[in-house]
Amino acid sequence: MSCKIDHSQEDVTNKLQSQKAHLPQSIYTGSEKLLKSNPDQKTLNELFHLLKKYDLAAKEEQLKRNQAFEALFAEHIAK
Template sequence: MSNCQLDHSHEDVLKKYQSQKEFLPNEMVPLFNQFFAKEHTQLVLNEMFHLLKKYDLSSKDEKEQRNQQILTLLNNM
């Protein structure tokens, strides 16, 4: 992922998730629901935003890699 100097809000991450939801594995939906029900550090929000950013345009291999990183974040919340 590219390093971005912008801090992304909870709302930014939620909007990005909603725009990418149809491209994500269905089993992630309940985990994202739990994720958005909690507060997170700025670091976590930024990381999740960038994992979701342009997810739909990623190659199959890139999606698999992102899925693992997303699941790691979701399962550690």
């Protein structure tokens, strides 16, 4: 899931807000914590793409993304 566009923290925060109703609470909370941890550009881009069109993804795809979210949180939060 690489992208040619670097997404700003504001872009990712806005995307998170737009998907809030569709995300499990733990994923939303984890994403907020991650954004507050001053993530690097690679992490911002990764988070953006996990959030992008989450609401339109099939259940199976959402479950895969949830696992990717959890892995991202484990890597970057509470080090």
